Amino acid sequence: MAEGNTPKDVAVRYIESFASGDPETVAANVTEDFVNNQSGALGKGCETRAVYRERLKGFLGAFEGLQYEVKDVIEDGNKVAITYQMRANSDGHSIDIPGVMVIDVRDGLVAERQDYWDGLTFLQQTKQA
Template sequence: MPGHASHRHARAHRVHLHDQRSRRQHDRAQLRPGRLRARPEGDALSTSGAGGDAAEATRSVAASYLASFATGDPEAVAAHVGDGFVNQHPSALGSPSQGKAAYLERLADFLATFSGLTYEAVDIVVEGDRAAAAYVMRAEVDGTPIEIGGVMRLTIRDGLIERRVDYFDSLTFLRQTGQA
């Protein structure tokens, strides 16, 4: 049968991929009875207990931080970060800062440059005190609307963001603003 060999190959490929998963991924994938509860919406499952509460707190800080940019208020944004905040931007147009005071100082110019700034959280993935937030950033720069996708990696402790690494598409920004 012609399809039989390809079926065997596909099955072998799936098994190979399964074997390549790390032990940690495998352990996370296993479901333990009694450790899951339905979310209030009833459409998804999440872990219960202290670990689930910590994950939800981390997710809440990440979501609140992204939403705070829409206020246009530097103090509201900076209220989410700790005194030793490390702000990294590996993207070509990004510039890092160290400390809450330095971050707050730069926020006013940033928020003025990006008029009507919003970050739409597309997905927030949480593991312990870390969150990865995929987003779509929207704003106007000199009257030109921009829309840029990116991902922020956040480390959150005691309800405050200690570290942010923000990856965004600099070339898309340059193209949308007529600079490339």
């Protein structure tokens, strides 16, 4: 696999693309048949790039200045696990939430992701719990 296009590179590039705030930029990193699994109690998964792109509009709009700080990356074949710290402003509240994504890479794009994040911390930081 060419340098810059290893599964690790693809996964990190995908996570970093959220800082663009642009649904098209983020969606360009996933396959047409992308599967987005959300393990957080507050998350909702979806399938296909087209549906994901539409969902991203609301997600990115709700998290001003969204950035994922990559902490640790573990690569095993086409599967990559990344621990992260998600930071943004949501409805006037600063949020700082830990999480883990497990990403499957196929043909240089993200084919599936499993996102594990702390919904209770989100609710506490946004004064909803």
